[in-house]
Amino acid sequence: MRKIPAVLTTLALAALGAGVPATAAHATAQPAATCSGAWSGATPGYFYAYDSVNCAGFLGKAAGDDSNWGNSAGSFQGGDTNKASSVLNKGTSGMAVAVYNGTGTDWGGGYSCLARSEYYASNLSDNYFTSGAGVNNGISSHRWAWNSECYGNFLT
The missing domain is CATH 1.20.5 (Single alpha-helices involved in coiled-coils or other helix-helix interfaces)
Structure with missing residues (x-):
């Protein structure tokens, strides 16, 4: 018993x-991904790109320039090209990051910039390159640039 x-x-x-x-x-x-949370956890000195809005779906990060996100060189490679829907700038130099819809070190084609003071752009669907093409799913390269080189073309 x-x-x-x-x-x-x-x-x-x-x-x-x-x-x-x-x-x-x-x-x-x-919690659901947010760019504020991603920025807090990001490594200083890097530019980040994400496959989805609100800094979700990490594509990659870069401390330097990458003239072709579609090749096998640089921080962004192969399938990363034309996939970014949000970006983050945690640079330490005070420079902006210029994103391009073209490739190559001539930095041709349309561009737009993310100022260091902006921290991030959580949804690129309402942003356009200087060429008129949409930035969302259109970034093929990037480089660090001074704000004065952006001529007022900044991501919002």
Whole structure:
């Protein structure tokens, strides 16, 4: 007869224990991605690009220039070209990042810039390169540039 209460106590404790991890999992669930959170966690000195809005879907980061996001050289490679929907500038020099819809070190084609003081652009769907093409899913290269080189063409 003493075994039944012991078994029931063991089963009750096991059932209670099974409920605790589910509650703990909810308590530690990550919040939805935001550019503010991404900026806080970003490494100083880098430009970041993301596949989705609100700095979700990390594509890559770069401390230097990358003249062709579609090749196998540089920080951004292959499938990264024409995929960015949000970008972040955590540079330490005070420079802007100029993003281009063209490739090559002549930095031709349309461009737009993300000033260091702006931190990030969380949704590129309402931004345009100087060529008139949309920036969302249109970035093929980038370089660091002084704000004065951007001639007022900044991402918002």
